[in-house]
Amino acid sequence: MALSKLKVCVLLSTLFFSSGLMQPSMAAVQGSPAAARRVVIDAKAVDQAVAYLLMLAALFVTYLAH
16 A cells, blocks of 8 residues: 555656656747757756756655665
8 A cells, every 4th residue: 555655656756847847848849940949958957957856866765765
């Protein structure tokens, strides 16, 4: 029972965070073609996203360990 609840929580969390990551890419596609070609990647934003994902992974590993 607890394992299936954990799986549901992990799935919902993954969907929530991945939907947030998809929003900027969908906005670039829906804009003008010129705007889609001028996509600039912000290195600070990428670093922060990686840090959040690593913290989320650490949270789940800590939760599973206890």
